[in-house]
Amino acid sequence: MISVEGVTKVFGRNTAVDNATFSVERPGMIGIIGRSGAGKSTFLRMMNRLTDATEGRLLFEGRDVLALKGAEKRAWQSQCAMIFQQFNLVPRMDVVSNVLHGLLNRRGTMATMFNLWPAADINRAIDILDRLGIAEQAPKRAEALSGGQQQRVAIARALMQDPKVILADEPIASLDPMNAQVVMDALRRIHDEDGRTVIANLHTLDTARRYCDRVIGMRGGRIVFDGTPDLLTTAAAREIYGADENFSESATSTSIEALEPETSADEAYAARLLTN
Template sequence: MKFELRNITRRFGGHIAVNSVNLTIPQGQMVGVIGRSGAGKSTLLRMINRLADPTSGSLHFSDLEVSALKGAALRNWQRDCAMIFQQFNLVPRLDVMTNVMLGRLNHRPAAMSLLGIFTREERIAAIAALERLGIEQTALQPAGTLSGGQQQRVAIARALMQAPKMLLADEPIASLDPLNARIVMDALKDINEREGITVITNLHTLDTARAYCERIVGMAGGHVVFDGTPDQLDAEAVRMIYGTGSDGSEIDESMTSTSITSGKAAQGFTPSVPAVATARA
C-alpha cells in the first residue's frame, strides 16, 4: 500500500499555500516535512487528513481516492489517518484514560460515546497504550493537570486507540523542552518501527529530522524543493529549503537545533511490548 499526492494545490483567496505537490509515500515510512513557517507544511498535513480540502489535484491511498470521500467514508478515513496536534487537543477536565478512549469514537455507536460507556476491552487497551508511553500512573488525573510533554504522550496514546494506518504529527515537539521532545519523537519512531505505521511529521528542526526520519521532504513557498534521505540533506539542500540570511550568508543550522538525538533512552520513556491489539477493529 502507498499514499499518493497527485498535483495537490491549496489556495486561500489569492494565496497559494501548497503548490502542485506530487509525493508517493510507501506504507511504513517515517517522513519528516521541514521548512520555514508558512512554507505549507501544516496545510499539507491537514489535506492528507481531509481537515482541509485541496483546491485541485487528488489524494490516493492504495485504490481509495481520499480526496473524493464524504460522509461515513470520510470519517472512516480520519479514523485511519490519526492526527496529533501541537496544541494536544485534549479535553482538560476529563481524566487521562477517558481522553485516550475517545480515540475509539469512530469505532463504536454514537450513543455509547455520548453516555461515556466504554467496554472492558477498551479500558484495557487504553491502559496498555498509556503504559507503552510510560504515563500509566496519570490515568485518573484530569488531562489539564499534566505537563506539556505528558499531554503530548496522551495525545499519541489516543491516536493509537484509533488503530490507524497512518499517523500525522503537526509540529508535535514545537512547544516542548529538549528532553520531552526526545521522549515524544522516540515514541513516534517506536510506533513506526513496531507497527509498520506510516508516520508523517512536520518539524522545524533539522537535527530532529535527520535523527528520526528515513525520508525528509523540504518545502519552500508551497513547493516541495527537496525529497531525499538525511544524508542528502546537505548545505545546498538546506539553502533551497530555508534560503539565506539577509546578507546572503548561509543559514546557521544551530538556529534549528534542539540538541536531541534518537536512542529510545530518554528519561521517563522506555518502549514496552505493544499491547493495543484489542483496540483494533
C-alpha cells in the first residue's frame, strides 16, 4: 500500500530525514515517536507534499507521490489529509465552515470566498461533527471552543476530504490528558471503523503502546526502531530517545492516571510540561 524508499531531506548542512525506508502492507494505525528534532514532522510534511524531499521515493498504491506536480499533487493532498498540533482553524469562522474547508481543493474559488456550500455538503459536515461528539458546536466560532474540541474540528475537516490516509502531526501535544485521550480515541475509531491508514507523530510511549498497531522510532533523522508496541521495551526507548540508564518512562507519560492524587508532585509536573 505504502512503500517508503530512501526518503531523505537535507536543509543546508543538516539532514532532517536520513534514508527513511519502510513499507505498509495494509491500512493500520502507526505511531512515529522520537524526541524533538528527530525528523518526525519533516517526514509527514514530505508525505503530504508540504515539503519536497531531497531524494528517495514514496509510493502509494504504486505511484510515487513525491514526483507529483500541479493538479496531481493537489489530488494527492486531498487523499492524504493532514492534522496539525495547532489545529490550523480559522478562529472567527464558525465550526461547520471550518469543516467544509476540507473541500477547498474540490470547490470553485468564488463559492469558497462567499462561503456558499451545497446543502448536502453542510449536512455531511454536521454528520461528521456528530460522529466526533461535537455537532452542537457547529454554529459557534472556532475560537470559542476548547483545545480538545478544536482538534476534533480539525479531524472533522480532514474526514471531510474522505482521505485514504490521515497524517497527524503531534495531535495531542497541546492538550491536557483528558482531551488527549478523547482525540486519540477518535483517531483510533476512524481507523477501526473506516479502514483508513492513520500515521501519527507522538511524543510519548504510553500513547504509542495503547493506540498503535505499529511503532516507528526516529533518532537524528534515521529510523532506529520499527515494530509492534510490545517490542517497545525500555531498552528500545533508550535507543530511540538517546537516553542513558536514568531514563524513566514516567517522565513521558500523558495518561490520565499520571495526574491522579497518588502520583508524586514531580511526576505530575513533568506530565504537565509535556502536554502544554
